[in-house]
Amino acid sequence: MDNDRSVALELRTVRNLLKRQVDGFIHYKYGDQLTGMHGWALKFFVDNRHKEIFQRDFENHFQVRRSTASKILQLMEKNNLIVRQSVAYDGRLKQIILTPMAIEYCEAIFGKYVELERDLKKGLSREELDTFFNVIDKIKSNLE
Secondary structure (H helix, E strand, O other): OOOOOOHHHHHHHHHHHHHHHHHHHHHHHHHHHOOHHHHHHHHHHHHOOOOOOOHHHHHHHHOOOHHHHHHHHHHHHHOOOEEEEEEOOEEEEEEEEEOHHHHHHHHHHHHHHHHHHHHHHOOOOHHHHHHHHHHHHHHHHHHO
16 A cells, blocks of 8 residues: 555546546537536536525535636526526525526436446445545545
8 A cells, every 4th residue: 555645636636537538528519618517517406406506505515615606607607508597585596597408418418427427436346435435525524
C-alpha cells in the first residue's frame, strides 16, 4: 500500500477523467448548448420532478455556492432547458421547471450516464463498492 499518495490529488484526477468523459459526450452530441454539469442538473431535476425544486435545492444537492448555481441555471434558462416560475405562496421563490426540449435531451443523456456508471463499477465487487461509498462519505464529512 502506498501511503504517500495524496487523496486530494487522486480525487482531482478522477474528477477530471469523469468530467472529460461526460463533457466529451455532451459536447459531441449537443455542442455548446449543453455542458456536463447541465446533464447532471437535468438528471437531478427529472429525478425530483414530483417535487417543487428551487435554486437552494440545486445548491444543496451539488454543494455549490449561490453564485455558481445562479450562473448554471441562468445558462440553462438561456438555452431553453428550464424556466423559473414564481410560486403563489411566496413571490421570492422561483420553481425550476424543465422544458420539453430538456426532457428530450434527458432521454439521450441518461443512457450515457447508465453506461458510464456501469463502466465505473466494472470489476468492483459489492463489498468494494460499499467500502468506496463509506470512504467517500467520510471524506465529504471531513470537508464539511
